Amino acid sequence: MATKIYIVYYSTWGHVATLAEEMKKGADSVPGVEVTVWRVPETLPEEVLGKMHAAPGREDHPVITASQLAEADGILFGFPTRFGMMAAQMKAFFDSTGGLWQAQSLSGKPAGVFFATGTQGGGQETTALTAVTQLTHHGMLFVPVGYTHGAGMFAMDEVKGGSPYGAGTFAGADGSRVPSDAELALAAHQGKYFAGIAKKLKAV
Secondary structure (H helix, E strand, O other): OOEEEEEEEOOOOOHHHHHHHHHHHHHHOOOOEEEEEEEOOOOOOHHHHHHOOOOOOOOOOOEOOHHHHHHOOEEEEEEEEEOOEEOHHHHHHHHOOHHHHHHOOOOOOEEEEEEEEOOOOOOOOHHHHHHHHHHHHOOOEEOOOOOOOOHHHHOOOOOOOOEOOEOEEEOOOOOOOOOOHHHHHHHHHHHHHHHHHHHHHHHO
16 A cells, blocks of 8 residues: 655745645655645635735645544645744644544654745744644654755755755745745655655554
8 A cells, every 4th residue: 555645734925835845746756655735724814814915725735634634654744934833824733633632643653844934043943843742742753854865955055944854945024035946955855755754664
């Protein structure tokens, strides 16, 4: 049976959705892996989203329910930051997983994270660190990307998001910046790396 990888995200301006697509490309390159990209439910009314100039939800990415997480062999969670932590929409989704937590339905499953921040000091590490608490209570196995992407992660010649915790991008304070080639490359690598780990764990 194929190893099921779920990429579950929330995206305001589309940056995290773009990273999710790159993650999928990377994970799809691993034989025997089946990848599905999902988005979590929106919690803000359309009027507020319009004032924020939020990107419309990707119709090709269905909205996931908490119970569907148990179907996956491994899950990558993506979200923008809000004051150094995950956006409230993703936190609300995690808050809806109480039944899974009580049954420990996600225990032992590998999980990773990726993210977008507005600025360089906006939470590229704290957003990931604070997300680990969600995974810990579910008994999930946090799989960071580390420095497995190689020399590019040490390069200082351009501004780029991402860290050993996971792929990342900078949106800019107004959301006008788009993910760079280096950021997309790290996302694709993380998808491939994570899928490989999940596949090995399923075979154990």
